Amino acid sequence: MKFDLAIVGAGVLGSFAALRALHSGKKVLLLEAGERARGATVRNFGQIIPSGMAPGTWRGLGLRSLEIYRSLEPKMDGALWQQGSLYIASSPEEATLLEEMQDINRDTGVESELLTPAQCLARIPALQPGYCCGGLFYPREMSAESGLLMPRLWQLLAADPNLTLKPATAVAGVEESGDGATVTTAVGERFSCRQVLVCCGHLLNRLFPQHLQIDTVQISKLQMLRTEPLKPVKIPGNLLTGLSIRRYDAFKSCPSYRSLPDSGLDPRYGELGIHMLFRQSADGSLIVGDSHEYFSAQGVDSLDYEIRQDINDLMLAEAQRILALPQWKITRAWNGFYSQENQRGVLLKSISPAVHLATGIGGKGMSTGPALMERAVDSLLAGRPLEECLEQIQ
Ligand SMILES: Cc1cc2nc3c(=O)[nH]c(=O)nc-3n(C[C@H](O)[C@H](O)[C@H](O)COP(=O)(O)OP(=O)(O)OC[C@H]3O[C@@H](n4cnc5c(N)ncnc54)[C@H](O)[C@@H]3O)c2cc1C
Incomplete structure (x- = not known):
């Protein structure tokens, strides 16, 4: 089976990227090393606070993220709420x-x-x-119980027949192949897909360390x-x-x-x-x-x-x-x-037409990640490099 988009890492960035791609009618493979999300996304305060961002690009992304969260709130069974x-x-x-x-x-x-x-x-x-x-x-600002939000969001995503969710699946390699890429898991399963988006959080040494373990x-x-x-x-x-x-x-x-x-x-x-x-x-x-x-x-x-x-x-x-x-x-x-x-506030990078990296969002991922990934996924599905999405934002 060929997926339109494989996403490695199902923290806030990977999961909201999946949500966007599914909204666009794409076939999505979401792979997460943990049985559940285990990274920054579930260790945080769950404060969704565009108010902390500088006015301009990042506050704008925060305000759009609030809209996305608000649209999800009725389906998240108390894991998201608005008390300012x-x-x-x-x-x-x-x-x-x-x-x-x-x-x-x-x-x-x-x-x-x-x-x-x-x-x-x-x-x-x-x-x-x-x-x-x-x-x-x-x-108008919201709060999330992140440890509850993520399983509920995964449940919502998994209800879409276009999603294949694979928790407890570490990705060991991503290679270009033909007109797309092949994702190989640690146990040797292989999946072919048109595009791959790596949202690996702070685990910078597993895939593409040459692009992630950099000075900035x-x-x-x-x-x-x-x-x-x-x-x-x-x-x-x-x-x-x-x-x-x-x-x-x-x-x-x-x-x-x-x-x-x-x-x-x-x-x-x-x-x-x-x-x-x-x-x-x-x-x-x-x-x-x-x-x-x-x-x-x-x-x-x-x-x-x-x-x-x-x-x-x-x-x-x-x-x-x-x-x-x-x-x-x-x-x-x-x-x-x-x-x-530290230069642009996030690392968004297309290292080939089919392989893209999204991490380095720092302490604002819960507040701005959903809207950022909306733009990032739209960019890569349109065949534009991820960096361009960042230029449009800034
Ligand atoms: C203590 C703390 C408090 C915070 N408080 C807030 C807050 O209140 N508000 C706010 O806006 N932001 C907050 N943040 C920041 C926010 O949590 C992060 O910006 C955001 O969670 C980053 O999301 P991510 O998806 O990039 O990374 P992560 O949540 O770390 O997700 C990355 C995922 O990728 C998976 N992965 C990595 N490599 C592989 C692989 N090879 N194969 C398969 N899976 C892989 C990991 O298992 C992990 O689940 C806080 C962060 C921390 C740590």
Whole structure:
């Protein structure tokens, strides 16, 4: 059987690429090494936040991704929901950035609302009053329970007779053949297809390392924590804080960003890329994170797998400055990895007319991946190199 498109890797990029190709009526083969998705896509916060992206290309992709998620929400059985995102300023200067962002939003037609400290506290009573100097609320943003979303999305994809889904299938090779390519799995199965799209996440050393383990690509290692269920505490939607305002590209376009004074925090917060985000799950537990340690693309061969307690301690100290919870019992800790391309914000590359690579989307894959893959798949099905899709976007 000849497939129109074989996709290697079924994280958010690969799965949404499959969704798009199926919508176009194509025969799709989706191959994933894990029994379930195991990469960044299921280790994340599930914050779908175009508000964190710089206005322009990436915010546009985030807004389109929100539309795609919204269209899927009724079929995802509670794994996707809309309760908005709230950014909390921890100083008057950060609050000024929120005001400036509100002006940018008004000019660009993005819905948001400035909240006073009292309004923030009314929305999230667990906020430490001494921390909050004001907030900016994006009512249309969504959250995902990524570990539930992916199996439900796979189920939806697999209901289409044009999809062949092969979990627990590692791809060992991709070769050009005739007018297409042949995909070979680790157990020697071979599939012929017109086009192949490799969405391998941070696993850059398995297929085409010569194109992926390059200087402009880095790997980021993040640490995450989950509290025990906190039923009486209600934190709706996505909660982002002062360090996120300082970190996210969105706020770099605010006039007073450059004159923002130092946060005054221990310099290790900056060195370890720690900024504090929170998202509550249906059982009442709270995801708390995150940190960023960086490795070269070649470093994937020897990635550090340890969870550093000093990082967890720093995150918890800052989290406790932000939220007053009845207790801070941590029941789960994990790390996640993503690859990031540092010049264009994603690595999209056609290495031949039939073989294409898509990875390196960094920390914005849940927020922008669905729309990016819509464009990428349209490009390659039209016979255009993936790079052109990126040029059109930028
Ligand atoms: C801790 C953490 C928190 C984050 N929080 C957010 C957030 O709140 N919002 C947001 O927008 N983004 C967030 N991100 C970023 C986002 O999760 C990533 O950008 C996105 O998941 C990357 O998706 P991907 O499909 O490229 O990679 P992955 O999800 O890693 O998927 C790649 C898949 O390819 C498979 N694979 C690789 N090689 C092969 C092979 N040879 N054969 C078969 N299968 C293969 C792997 O098994 C894997 O399942 C976060 C990331 C992390 C790590």
